[in-house]
Amino acid sequence: MKNKVAVVPGDGIGVEVTAEAVKVLEALAPSLRTSIELVHYDWGAERWLKDRTTLPEGAFEDLRDHHQAILFGALGDPRVPEQIHARDILLGLRFRLDLYINLRPVKLLDDRLTPLRGKTTRDIDMLVLRENTEGLYVGVGGNFKKGTPDEIAINEDVNTRKGVERILRAAFEMARGRRKKVCMSDKANALTYAHGLWQRAFKEIAVDYKDVEASHLYVDVAAMEMVRAPERFDVLVTSNMFGDILTDLGAAIVGGLGLAASGNIHPGRCSLFEPVHGSAPDIAGKGLANPLGAISSTAMMLRHLGEESAATRIEAAVERVVKESRVTRDLGGKLSTQECGKSVLDALA
């Protein structure tokens, strides 16, 4: 069996960290159960500046029908107005491929890396599921009397029964493979219509998962608890916007954005894996970018492709280089992007 993987490094440090992730993938290729064909795509700001292409015609169908996964770097370039390329490519793929689970592990790999006093690797190990296709990010809304003192600006928060139910079920399913605890976070006390739906669906679905402990926190309390008592959380499921914010907080309590990995997943379909960070123009091209978020995203991709043991090997290698401080400056190390990537390859060997 063959898996076809699209590699889209994108912009800025996306290019640098993806190069290291690809080296890890290539090193592991001989030990995989399936063969992997990597197909490289140049979509990003440079391409847009050259010929105004964001996602080329036919590319979406090709990804959907002929690829099993996409390994993505980052998109974002100040030269592109309103980041239209990022909106078309990244948000476009999330929505059009219906990648409804944004999976973001928040796991502390070494006690030194958390700014939370007294917390250790035993306390911080959670999996956040962010709804990825609805909510405030659907782009429903508009401006009225734009640019005048009477301006009205609206973004609608779209929540469907189907969309809410499937992300909640995914959370319960994943909790069964972990510590069997799901916390759902919303703001139903203020957003009574939209998040009232989350509340009702959560209570109904929990009945089907009696072996899993179901709890609820309003999002403001969830943010506080992630800092005060992160050990409370196993699986945390929430809406698109709250997930966006809570997972940056999650990254901050385990060592920062450079380490954070994510998957944009529709089980059984072509899914997209990317580090949580952006293109970081402030450090791009300097060899300062931490490649471990991209490398850990590759592990998540391999798991999606059924390569559990390769995924576990990468995660163990990343944990080892972090513990031995063979890392980039953002984690207190001295290595360049390439040297840090090499240290993962050495740990794998």
Ligand SMILES: NC(=O)c1ccc[n+]([C@@H]2O[C@H](COP(=O)([O-])OP(=O)(O)OC[C@H]3O[C@@H](n4cnc5c(N)ncnc54)[C@H](O)[C@@H]3O)[C@@H](O)[C@H]2O)c1
């Ligand atoms: N998924 C994506 O492609 C994505 C996500 C977020 C932001 N963006 C885009 O990226 C551009 C820059 O956005 P931003 O500055 O708000 O966020 P960013 O994640 O690019 O950077 C935030 C800060 O974290 C640092 N940082 C990020 N990744 C790092 C890494 N791997 N190693 C070391 N340090 C790292 C950066 O130097 C910067 O100081 C914008 O155009 C934004 O729209 C893209």
